[in-house]
Amino acid sequence: MSSVADATVARPVRSRIMRRARPYLLSLPALLVCIGILIPFGTAAYYSMMRFRLNLPMLKGFIWFDNYTALVGDPTFWHTVSVSLAYAGFTVGLELMLGLGIALLLQKPTRFHNIASILLLLPLMTAPALAALMWKLMTNPNFGILSYLVSLLGISDFKWASDPSTALFTVVLVDIWVYTPFMMILLLAGLRSLPKQPFEAAALDGVPRSFVFFRITLPMLMPYIITATLFRLLDSIQQFDIIYSMTQGGPGDTLLVFQVRAYLEFFQYTNVGKSAAILMILWAITYFLSNIFIKQWLKLRERTRGHA
Amino acid sequence: MEHVSTTERIVRGVLITLVLAFFLFPIFWILLMSFQTNETILRIPPSLFFEPTLANYTALLTGQLKTTAGNLDILFMRNLGNSVLLSTGSVLLSLLLGVPAAYAFARFRFRLGENIAFTLLSFRFAPPLLVLLPLSLYFKQLGLTNSYVGLIWVYQLICLPLILWIVRGYFEDISPDIEHAYRISGHSWRQTFTRIAIPLARPGIAAAGLLAFIFAWNNFVFALILASADKQPVTVGALAFVTASGIQYGQIAAAIVLSVTPTLLLALYAQRYLVEGLSLGAVKG
Amino acid sequence: MLRLEIRGITKSFKDCAVLDGVSLGAEAGEIVVIFGPSGTGKTVLLRLIAGVHDPDRGAIFVDGQDMTDVAPDHRGIGMAFQNFALFPHMSAFDNIASPLAARHLPPAAIRGGVERVAKLLKIDQVLAHAPRELSNGQKQRTALARALAGSPKLLLLDDPLRNVDAKLRFEMRLELPPLLRQSGSTVLYVTQDYKEAMALADRIAVLIGGQFVQVARPDDIYRLPETVQVARLFGDPTINLIDVIPHTAGNGVFATISNTAVAIGEQYRAGVGRAALLGIRPESIKISDAAAGLIPADVVATTPLNERLVTLLKTADGHELLVSQPATERAAEADRRVGLQFARDDIVLFDKASGQRLQAANGVGRS
Numbered sequence: 006m007s008s009v010a011d012a013t014v015a016r017p018v019r020s021r022i023m024r025r026a027r028p029y030l031l032s033l034p035a036l037l038v039c040i041g042i043l044i045p046f047g048t049a050a051y052y053s054m055m056r057f058r059l060n061l062p063m064l065k066g067f068i069w070f071d072n073y074t075a076l077v078g079d080p081t082f083w084h085t086v087s088v089s090l091a092y093a094g095f096t097v098g099l100e101l102m103l104g105l106g107i108a109l110l111l112q113k114p115t116r117f118h119n120i121a122s123i124l125l126l127l128p129l130m131t132a133p134a135l136a137a138l139m140w141k142l143m144t145n146p147n148f149g150i151l152s153y154l155v156s157l158l159g160i161s162d163f164k165w166a167s168d169p170s171t172a173l174f175t176v177v178l179v180d181i182w183v184y185t186p187f188m189m190i191l192l193l194a195g196l197r198s199l200p201k202q203p204f205e206a207a208a209l210d211g212v213p214r215s216f217v218f219f220r221i222t223l224p225m226l227m228p229y230i231i232t233a234t235l236f237r238l239l240d241s242i243q244q245f246d247i248i249y250s251m252t253q254g255g256p257g258d259t260l261l262v263f264q265v266r267a268y269l270e271f272f273q274y275t276n277v278g279k280s281a282a283i284l285m286i287l288w289a290i291t292y293f294l295s296n297i298f299i300k301q302w303l304k305l306r307e308r309t310r311g312h313a
Numbered sequence: 314m315e316h317v318s319t320t321e322r323i324v325r326g327v328l329i330t331l332v333l334a335f336f337l338f339p340i341f342w343i344l345l346m347s348f349q350t351n352e353t354i355l356r357i358p359p360s361l362f363f364e365p366t367l368a369n370y371t372a373l374l375t376g377q378l379k380t381t382a383g384n385l386d387i388l389f390m391r392n393l394g395n396s397v398l399l400s401t402g403s404v405l406l407s408l409l410l411g412v413p414a415a416y417a418f419a420r421f422r423f424r425l426g427e428n429i430a431f432t433l434l435s436f437r438f439a440p441p442l443l444v445l446l447p448l449s450l451y452f453k454q455l456g457l458t459n460s461y462v463g464l465i466w467v468y469q470l471i472c473l474p475l476i477l478w479i480v481r482g483y484f485e486d487i488s489p490d491i492e493h494a495y496r497i498s499g500h501s502w503r504q505t506f507t508r509i510a511i512p513l514a515r516p517g518i519a520a521a522g523l524l525a526f527i528f529a530w531n532n533f534v535f536a537l538i539l540a541s542a543d544k545q546p547v548t549v550g551a552l553a554f555v556t557a558s559g560i561q562y563g564q565i566a567a568a569i570v571l572s573v574t575p576t577l578l579l580a581l582y583a584q585r586y587l588v589e590g591l592s593l594g595a596v597k598g
Numbered sequence: 599m600l601r602l603e604i605r606g607i608t609k610s611f612k613d614c615a616v617l618d619g620v621s622l623g624a625e626a627g628e629i630v631v632i633f634g635p636s637g638t639g640k641t642v643l644l645r646l647i648a649g650v651h652d653p654d655r656g657a658i659f660v661d662g663q664d665m666t667d668v669a670p671d672h673r674g675i676g677m678a679f680q681n682f683a684l685f686p687h688m689s690a691f692d693n694i695a696s697p698l699a700a701r702h703l704p705p706a707a708i709r710g711g712v713e714r715v716a717k718l719l720k721i722d723q724v725l726a727h728a729p730r731e732l733s734n735g736q737k738q739r740t741a742l743a744r745a746l747a748g749s750p751k752l753l754l755l756d757d758p759l760r761n762v763d764a765k766l767r768f769e770m771r772l773e774l775p776p777l778l779r780q781s782g783s784t785v786l787y788v789t790q791d792y793k794e795a796m797a798l799a800d801r802i803a804v805l806i807g808g809q810f811v812q813v814a815r816p817d818d819i820y821r822l823p824e825t826v827q828v829a830r831l832f833g834d835p836t837i838n839l840i841d842v843i844p845h846t847a848g849n850g851v852f853a854t855i856s857n858t859a860v861a862i863g864e865q866y867r868a869g870v871g872r873a874a875l876l877g878i879r880p881e882s883i884k885i886s887d888a889a890a891g892l893i894p895a896d897v898v899a900t901t902p903l904n905e906r907l908v909t910l911l912k913t914a915d916g917h918e919l920l921v922s923q924p925a926t927e928r929a930a931e932a933d934r935r936v937g938l939q940f941a942r943d944d945i946v947l948f949d950k951a952s953g954q955r956l957q958a959a960n961g962v963g964r965s
Contacts (some may be wrong), residue, residue, distance in 0.1 A: 024652075027502070031417035032426055034410035035477065038469045039432045045447040046439075052447065110329055121329055123584050128336050129591075130580035131573050132531035138555060138569055139339050142346070148354050148562065149340055153339065182336065194588045194596050239438045246533040250552055264442050264534075271446050275365060284443040295369045295438040299431070306595040310482065490683035493650045496670045497677045499700030499748070514688055 016100050053281035060275045072282035081258065085283070088261040092248075093241040096180040101234055103181065105186025111189075112196050119133065122193060129186040133179075137250035140179045141166070164251050169259040176260060179247050181264035184240075188233050195229030196222075198309075239291055263287040330498070340573070346566035354562050369567035389568050391543065392550030396572070397544055398461060399536070400529040403449035403468035404522050410469070411476030412518060416510060418477065430481075433474040434593070444470065445538045451541060459541040467535055472525040478593045484510060484519030520586030527576045527583075547572035599662045601626040601784040602647070602752055608655035609642055618644050618808035620658070626751075629778055629785040631799035633792065634806055635831070640788040641680070643805070644754045647786065649673050669701070676745035676783070677754040680761060682737045684729040690740045691716075691725040697748030715743045718777060736764045746781055753783040759794065771797050792832045796820070804828050823946065826953040829877050835908055835920045840876045840882070844869045844947065853947075856914040858893045860940050866947040866956050873950040877901060880922035882906065882944035885936050893936025895919065900929045911938070 041170045076082040107125070111118040128136065143151045144165035155163045166175040199222070207217050223230075245264040248254065254265040261269070263283060270280035346354060348365040373389050394515060418426045428591055436444070448467065449458070457463030495505045511518070533548040540546075542553065553569050580587065602624040609617045616639035624630045625775035632640045646653050649670035650953055657666045665673055676697065684693050691712055692699075697710045716722040720741040729737060738758055745753060759767045778785050789795055795802050796816040803813040804824075812824040831839045842853035844862060851867050852859045853876050862876070888894055895911040898918075902908070907929055909921045919938070930936055947956045 028417040028421035028423050028426060032414040032429055035414040035429050035433070035473060038410070038473055039429050041466070042436050042444055042470060045444045045451065046436075048447040048451075049443050105333055109330070110325055118329075121333055123581065124333060125336050126584060127340060127577055130527060130531075130576045131340075132533060132548045132576070134531075134533035135551055135569055135572055136580055138551055138565070139343050142562065142565065142569075143339060143342065143557075145562075148357070148359070153359055172562060182339065186336070190588055191592060191596060194592075198596075212360070216571065229596070232592070236592075241487060243440045244550075245442070249537075250533070256571075258534055264440055267440075267442050267446070268538075271442075277446070277450075280446060281443075284440055284446070287440045288443050291438050292435070294374075295435050298438070299434065300592070302595050305592075306327070306482075309596055310485070353868070488681065488683060490679045490681060491685060493648070494677065494679060494683040494744070495696065496650070497648055497673075497675055497686065498696040498744070499671045500696075501669075501671055509685065552956070 015088060038304065049281045050285060052277050053285045055278045057277040057281075058275050059277060068278075072278050073286070076282055076286070077133040081261075082283070084258065085261050085263060085266045088173070088260060089242055092177065092180075092244060092260075092262055093238055095173075095177045095231065096241045097237045098184045099177070099181055100188045100237060101230070102221070103185045104233075104271070105192055105230075107189045108192040108196055113194055114197065122190065125186045125189060127186075128183050129190075131183065133183050134250040134299060136183045137176075137179055137247045140175070140182070141251060144175065156247075169256050172252060172256060172259045176248055176251055180241070180244065181249065183247070184237060187237065191233040191236075192229055194225065195226050199225050228301065228305050228308065232298070232301045235294060235301060239294050239298060242294075243287060317384050340577075343566050343569055347563060347570045349563055349566075351561070351563055357448075366563075369563040370571075372564055373567055373571065388542070389547075389550060389554055389571075392545055392554075393571060394546045395540075395544055395550075396530055396546035396548075399464055399468060400526050402461065402465045403472050403529045404525045406465055407469055407472035407476050407525055408518065408522055410509070411473050411521075412480055413506075415477050415480035416506065419481045420489070426558060430477060433477060437474045437593075441470070441534055442538075445535060449538050458539065459544050461544065464536065464539060464544065468529050468532070471528050471535075472534060475525045475528065475590065475593065476521045479521040479590060480514060480517050482589075483514040487513050516586075520583060521588055523579055523583040524586070524590035527579055530576050536560070600624060600659070601628070601661060603659040604643075604647065605657050605659070607643065607646060607653045607658070608653070609639070609646060609653050615808050617646075618655070620805070620808070620810050621805055622787065622810060622813065624784050626784055627779070627782055629787060629800045631787045631789060631795040631802045633789060633795040633802050633804050633831070636790055639808055640805055641756055644677070644756050644786060644788055645655065647752070648675055648754055649676050659920070674751045675754060676748055676750035677744040678738075678741045678754070678756065678758045680757045681937075682729070682741045682761070682911075684737060684740055684744075686729050688728075689725065690721065690727055690729065690736075691733065693729070693740055694725070694747050696744060697750075701748075711747055712743075715747050718746075718780075719743045729733070735762055735770075738762050738952045740768075746783075749781065750783055753778070753781065753785045755785065755787045757788050757790065759789070759791075769920075774798060793834075796832070804831070821944070823877075824953065824955055826875060826877070826948050829946065829948070833879055835880050835903065835922060837877045838919045840878075840917050840919075841875045841950065842874055843871065844874055846870055856893050856895070858891065860893070860945070861942045862945050862947060863942060866945075869910055869947050869949065869956040872956075874956065875948040875950050875953075877946040877948060878940050879944060880920045881906075882941040883921045884918065884933050884939045884941070885909065885911075885921055885923070885930055886939065888935045888937040892939055895936055895938050897930045897932050897934050897936060899932060911936070913938070941942075 053072055054067060056064060056066045056071070058064065087127055088241075113123050123298050131139075143149045144160070146152050152163060152165070164171055203221050204217065205227075207221060243264050244262060245268070248260050248262055248265050249268070252260055254261045254269060264287070267280045267283040267287070270276045270283065345361075347369055348367070349363055350366050350368065353363045414429070418430055445467075452458045452463055491513075492505050492509055495509050496502065500508070530546070531548065532546075536546050536549045540549070545553070547568075551565075551572055554568055555565055600623040600828050603622070603861060605621045606619045607617050607621070608615065608619050620643065623631070632643060634640055642651070645651050647658055649665070649668060653666070659665060660673065681930070685696070694712045694716060696706050698711045712725070713722060716725055719742055721736055721739045721743065724732060724736055732740065738761070742755075742758060745755070759770055762770065771794060787798055799816050801813060802816055802841075804811045804819065804825055812819060812828050819828065820832050823832065826839065840855060842855065844851055844853045844866065846852070847859065848869075851862045851864060851870060854860070855876075860876075886892060888948055893913055895913045898910040898912055900907060900909045902925060903922070905925055907923045907925050907927065909919060909923070909930055911919050913919065921938070948954060949956050
């Protein structure tokens with residue numbers, strides 16, 4: 006009986022140091038990637054406080070916060086701020102309402118609803134840059150289907166993205182097309198995960214539907230709504246792909262949101278210092294928002310894993 | 314709650330159909346356009362019935378464009394190949410780096426781990442240009458500009474957080490006792506990791522990988538800044554294509570169709586895991 | 599040489615010492631039950647011995663060799679977990695075969711080993727099934743089979759019958775001792791059920807507050823518990839405890855309850871004059887008609903419990919006592935005045951302040 010167990014006679018003693026080191030070794034590559042992010046970040050912060058133009062490298066010098074004060078005094082910068090905020094506000098607000106509406110429509114898990122929700126994911130899976138191209142073709146004045154349809158309504162010569170007064174509308178429309186499914190899918194998952202009892206009790210008591218929605222559904226859905234909204238807000242305020250593909254920030258400077266502006270400052274005007282300063286300001290905004298977001302996201306994650 | 318009136322059912326059905334129409338129409342229309350000749354496209358009013366042609370696709374695939382002005386070389390297939398290469402390479406690398414790290418974060422509580430996980434998560438929301446613009450200057454110095462290696466390394470910024478946060482959850486769901494039992498049976502740590510942890514987390518690893526592929530494929534700004542024409546993926550290439558090819562609308566449409574189809578198919582295949590992936594593991598579908 | 603020896607094991611979680619310098623020895627082939635209330639570190643101790651966690655301090659020896667820094671896969675241990683911990687993606691056969699496969703034995707030997715132990719545990723018919731297709735009882739048997747398959751020197755069983763239904767638990771309680779003895783392994787068995795402990799153990803190690811409060815044979819723990827806590831944990835209904843101050847009268851030691859002198863064993867002379875707790879188990883009290891020399895008490899209520907009859911009584915000076923009789927005896931009517939007699943040899947005396955059983959200075963009265 007004991008002979009079989011003695012097969013383990015040669016006992017290698019593993020040192021505790023090896024065991025303690027294991028998690029660090031496993032995550033070492035991830036750490037390297039982290040460092041690979043933090044170094045450029047630090048560089049950007051550094052450059053934001055310098056006078057640095059690529060075409061005039063000899064003038065490179067440390068100027069503290071002059072870039073920032075220059076921006077604050079620059080009306081075009083405030084235009085960037087207002088366009089970015091407008092873009093973020095419209096897109097997230099409209100996507101939230103639409104997404105919630107669609108989620109409510111699809112709430113019951115029937116075959117039809119499930120197929121619909123899968124199909125609705127397709128715009129979200131399209132590269133935003135390509136989605137912008139698709140809409141660019143659709144709004145082409147010569148053959149674009151949308152231009153044609155709009156002309157049927159009596160509005161001839163709707164300039165879509167080529168006109169400053171309608172450009173924002175057009176890109177917001179593209180954004181809504183791409184990202185509403187994101188809201189929808191998150192809110193739908195939230196709706197379907199809500200406990201049944203409160204609703205059954207309300208139905209038994211004959212509570213009117215609007216009351217149920219505003220006083221029961223909405224409050225219980227809040228964590229999902231907040232998480233999804235913050236998620237989208239964070240992405241929307243730094244939107245680049247759609248706007249750049251559509252108009253490169255034009256017409257003129259109508260759509261010069263933060264990242265587009267920073268990109269053009271860097272590549273067109275080769276003003277590294279200014280570009281970095283714009284990005285640092287944007288980063289500060291997103292850092293603030295993402296802290297709030299991460300707290301909400303963690304709460305949601307715990308709640309989900311608790312049930313799982 | 315179950316007695317929904319017929320009118321309500323009809324209204325719901327109509328609304329859902331309208332919603333579907335809005336969201337699916339652009340894809341449908343571009344698809345149609347890709348089978349149309351330039352004449353058909355420019356015809357007003359546009360009609361659903363026309364004689365389809367494969368000329369646009371053959372032009373893209375063969376790389377030759379016959380115009381009235383002569384033959385043009387189209388490098389679009391090159392872009393498609395770049396997309397495949399970059400996305401596949403990035404996902405493979407991120408799985409290789411991310412799965413062990415996800416395991417470490419799931420099983421061990423160590424300060425550095427939490428810091429890494431959160432840095433990667435918070436930079437998911439930081440403006441990409443903040444990192445990319447200085448990186449483009451560094452790349453120039455290091456000679457990594459316009460290289461697959463450099464791009465695949467930078468793409469980890471997109472893929473790695475996804476892998477970490479989704480796969481971590483799946484590892485956490487495995488009862489530690491199962492791994493202990495396997496070790497006590499006489500197996501080494503590495504055997505336990507490969508024969509117990511990874512197989513049991515396989516759905517999560519697959520889901521994370523597919524999603525990382527989709528996000529890598531759809532990326533635009535990374536390649537825009539760090540790659541030149543010959544290594545650009547379809548997202549950037551299509552834009553250049555539009556500017557370069559001028560009036561070849563059918564081909565533009567075909568190019569868009571080819572660029573978008575892979576991710577759409579993958580999404581349909583992996584749709585079960587999309588909610589979880591999109592919320593970075595916070596919400597289960 | 600002891601098969602297993604642990605010395606001074608200490609383990610803390612978040613500044614709370616779950617195990618505080620515990621030591622224990624086990625002979626080859628012995629079955630030692632680690633018993634204690636929940637959350638007292640029994641499972642932690644088992645995991646430390648298995649090598650899954652490291653102790654903060656202390657050492658573990660198997661057959662005289664220091665195992666403290668050896669990986670779990672090289673300790674020659676079999677372990678069964680409370681929640682089974684079967685490998686969900688493998689069949690029952692492969693689960694059980696795991697320790698044999700790890701040694702790279704030829705397939706025929708593996709099959710033979712698995713079938714042998716599966717037959718012992720009566721699951722040879724379900725070997726092809728996946729764990730999720732098995733009942734809880736079958737899962738637990740599979741987990742036990744997996745632990746036994748490798749004929750380990752040391753068998754660690756972490757409350758294996760906890761998640762199994764009551765009837766099956768009783769069945770397995772009968773099957774386990776011969777099975778364990780036949781295996782020849784030294785067994786450490788963790789449980790919170792005192793009946794299980796007494797049925798299975800050669801010795802019981804009672805773990806309370808991170809320490810082994812008593813390590814002894816089941817009989818000795820029952821008859822001579824070291825502390826009030828140990829006395830309370832064993833026995834159903836719980837032991838009766840009465841505040842007394844022992845005194846001497848003539849040659850003997852006595853305690854006065856309801857103006858009646860109760861004789862206490864000579865070994866408790868050290869308790870004279872001190873505040874003490876007199877412990878007497880319900881089955882050691884006899885109910886008779888009221889008479890001189892017997893403790894007067896009134897019957898409050900009677901209830902059947904398992905195969906016994908339990909009577910709640912109140913003594914004239916207000917102590918509530920439980921008495922347990924075989925069900926065949928006649929129940930006393932309520933409100934009747936009766937006389938109680940304590941079996942002198944079954945009385946245990948504890949120091950009230952420390953809860954320790956009082957012992958004579960020369961060691962008389964130790965188990």
